[in-house]
Amino acid sequence: MDEHIIEALGKTKIVIKNGRIISMGKPMIKYCPLFHKYRGIKELNKDTIQENIEFRIKDFGMCTPKRELRMRDFLSFGVSEIISTLLEDDIIDCAVMVCEGAGTVLITQPELAQGIGGRISGVIKTTPIKEIIEKLGRENVLEPDTAKIDQPMGVNKALNEGYNSIAVTVASLDDAKKIKKINSKVYVFAVHLTGITRKEAEMLFKTADIITSCASKHIREIGDKKALFKAGYSIPIYAATKAGEKFIKKRIKKIGGLKEKKNPKLPYPLI
Incomplete structure (x- = not known):
């Protein structure tokens, strides 16, 4: 199927x-x-x-099956771009991400991180596509036969395979909590957060390293008060930890800074 x-x-x-x-x-x-x-x-x-x-x-x-997985750096600014930069600069050696047709995957190449995460954000459920799995390498896919999406299990796989510095994308507070319990040193990037509750948003700032605001009013309200660092205007990305701040600043430096926007357009409505 x-x-x-x-x-x-x-x-x-x-x-x-x-x-x-x-x-x-x-x-x-x-x-x-x-x-x-x-x-x-x-x-x-x-x-x-x-x-x-x-x-x-x-x-x-x-x-x-014709999915193009690699994507060059367009000097834009987002979570997949930050992760690509961290891989390129050897700050992390693995990113646990989600790709349609493969599910949870281990990524070590910057162009793959960009091509997977930069082109599609919220994969909820998927089934195996042989050609995609072969391009990524079966050994890098959590469950090649089912294309299961399970980010905590993906982190366990990365740790078991000997990766030392790991980033992971999550779309839920539960996954973020589970991953920090598995290993508190794993860097958690929270994405796809439009519509989350205020309580979830508050807890994410205590759990994740980097949080993207999407169209969430709660992320913006809490982030503007509590974040260590904020980057971007229309859809800000927040650092909740020192590591997150360092990562965002590294990406900003790589693209030559962020241009200040006057009257930036926001998602509508913020929810």
């Missing part, structure tokens, strides 16, 4: 089978400044979301 469930463009739930959209939910927000800037999308609705997902399937083979 070939079925991939993702959340994208305002956390819209989208089901893709055999390279085609089978079902599509409703977006949680109406406007995202990133998609406006890079894809010219002024409003997130059924038509614009469908058009963008179909473009991704055609352009780089999202959720298909």
